[in-house]
Amino acid sequence: MLAARAAKAGGFSCDIPADWLQGRTAFGGLSAALALQAASELEPDLPPLRSAQIAFIGPLSGEVTVTAIKLRRGRNAAFIQADVASEAGLGLRATFVFMAALPSALVHDAAPRAPVAPPPPDAKTFIGPDTSFIGNFEFYDHKDGLGPAEWRRWARLRERGGIDAFAELLAIGDALPPAALKLIDTRVPLSSLNWQINFIDSAPTTDDGWWLLSATAETARQGYSSQRMTMWNAAGDPIADAMQAVAIFG
Amino acid sequence: MLAARAAKAGGFSCDIPADWLQGRTAFGGLSAALALQAASELEPDLPPLRSAQIAFIGPLSGEVTVTAIKLRRGRNAAFIQADVASEAGLGLRATFVFMAALPSALVHDAAPRAPVAPPPPDAKTFIGPDTSFIGNFEFYDHKDGLGPAEWRRWARLRERGGIDAFAELLAIGDALPPAALKLIDTRVPLSSLNWQINFIDSAPTTDDGWWLLSATAETARQGYSSQRMTMWNAAGDPIADAMQAVAIFG
Structure with missing residues (x-):
């Protein structure tokens, strides 16, 4: 799918394959992964992804354009926004937070x-x-x-x-x-x-x-x-x- | 605080009072509430807020500008984005989802x-x-x-x-x-x-x-x-x- 993509300003365009549809829209996990791809290519030296906020704004199918912009990159954290849009308009907006593992005295793990x-x-x-x-x-x-x-x-x-x-x-x-x-x-x-x-x-x-x-x-x-x-x-x-x-x- | 605000395109500007600071930045809950105010004023007939995604991108203090844009408003749900920015740049971006209570046969409540x-x-x-x-x-x-x-x-x-x-x-x-x-x-x-x-x-x-x-x-x-x-x-x-x-x- 990404092999057949075309470069666009700030990202790329590609076709949502029929076998990735969920009803009338692209499967949300695929669209989110496309958004992450655009974010990662915008700033190639990003630290690991630590959190993603994704809004499923509208349906996505056919040809989509995936673009990313840098909201802010500080010494530790980088906030990158990525959009997936189709002819029908904006379908997904993601705000990713990337942050390197930091030296910390705190090691707590009580998760099941x-x-x-x-x-x-x-x-x-x-x-x-x-x-x-x-x-x-x-x-x-x-x-x-x-x-x-x-x-x-x-x-x-x-x-x-x-x-x-x-x-x-x-x-x-x-x-x-x-x-x-x-x-x-x-x-x-x-x-x-x-x-x-x-x-x-x-x-x-x-x-x-x-x-x-x-x-x-x-x-x-x-x-x-x-x-x-x-x-x-x-x-x-x-x-x-x-x-x-x-x-x-x- | 809002009484002293000034109208701006798509929102308003106001000063963060010193007694709402948390260290060097405005208390996050206050900034989020300001973002909601701008979103609500953009579309005065919005249904109730059901979910908010907020990115704390950078510090906010002094005079801030709060603006909102409509991402998409469908028959049921409205996605409104609101930003809070200061001279130092974008400090907070929120994506709000508003949606009316819908008729539904499903009433489930197992929450503690x-x-x-x-x-x-x-x-x-x-x-x-x-x-x-x-x-x-x-x-x-x-x-x-x-x-x-x-x-x-x-x-x-x-x-x-x-x-x-x-x-x-x-x-x-x-x-x-x-x-x-x-x-x-x-x-x-x-x-x-x-x-x-x-x-x-x-x-x-x-x-x-x-x-x-x-x-x-x-x-x-x-x-x-x-x-x-x-x-x-x-x-x-x-x-x-x-x-x-x-x-x-x-």
């Missing part, structure tokens, strides 16, 4: 480890249809002991060679359906409004491409749900904390 | 109620020095049964007449110190990098101005901490979920 082990090599995994973004992932679901609006699922990209770890994590991190979907008729349309994801580790790694995703909606009413999300690697280490606001149309 | 009751009328509360932003608040701290990097504190604005509920919640919602501060020497500088806050209720109310704040840092290392935050009203109902990324300089 992954509650379940990664899939065994012979696990029967789920691969979605090739006609949707879901077909780009392999999933291994856990259903036991969860709340009524909670998902817990191992996920990996089927093609992941040469992909930057943070781009991979953005693509994977948005791959669960909204947690509120578990409570309702699957034909009710839901739409993520935005997403913040904080990366706990400045150099995240895993084994065999597996990352564990968890999402929980504590509330869903008036067509609106706030959900909290967590990611772990195959060793069980916490990798990211996240949250989303979700609109429910029905 | 407030774990402690609001302060009694004769409670001995804490009011900070008038020379810092802390002097604008009244606090009532709970210390028992908390984790090593966890705060739990009732807070209210001392002057809160005529303030929009969401502006009040933005000002209050950033009033706790970073949770990681509890683990370290208080002379170590910490700085919130960003903030997402989701409003669970489309018409939040409380009694006597009190809102309960909770913040927990599960991890803090390499000069970086990700923290989760929650707000409740005096009746114990959940009002907001939030998270921040925090930089630790030492």
